Amino acid sequence: MPEFGGLGKALVIAGLSLVLCGFLFVFFSKIPFLGKLPGDIHIARKNFTFYFPFASCVVLSVLVSLIIWLWSKR
Template identity: 35%
Template sequence: MTDMSKLFIGGGILLILIGLAWPLIGKLPGDLMFKKGNTTVFFPIVTCIIISIVLSLVLSLFGKFK
C-alpha cells in the first residue's frame, strides 16, 4: 500500500469519526457567539483546539507506522 493511499484511508476514517462525534462537540462551553440585531458571529475556539489535538495525535500515529 502506498503512502498516498494510507493518507486517504486515514483521512476518510478521521472524517467519519468527526462526523459521528459532531453532535457531541458541536458547541462547547468555550466557544464564543455574539448576536447583535440580525448579525451573529461565532468563534469556535475550544472546538478548534480539540480538533487540532486530535489531528496531531492521529498524524503522529501515522508517522510512527512508516
C-alpha cells in the same frame, strides 16, 4: 508542448482533498457536541451574529495532531 503531468497530479490531489473535506463536513455535522463546547464564542446581536468555535478547533487540532503523530510512528 510542455509536460502537464505535474499539474495534472496537483489537480487530482486538490480534487480528492476537496472531496475528503466535504465528507468530513457531513460527518462532523452529525456529532452533536462539536461546535457547542464551552469556550466556543457565540455573539448574537440585533443585526449581527458572530460565531467562532475556538474550543472545537482546539479539540480537532489535538485529534489530528495525535493521528498524524501515531501515523508517523509506524
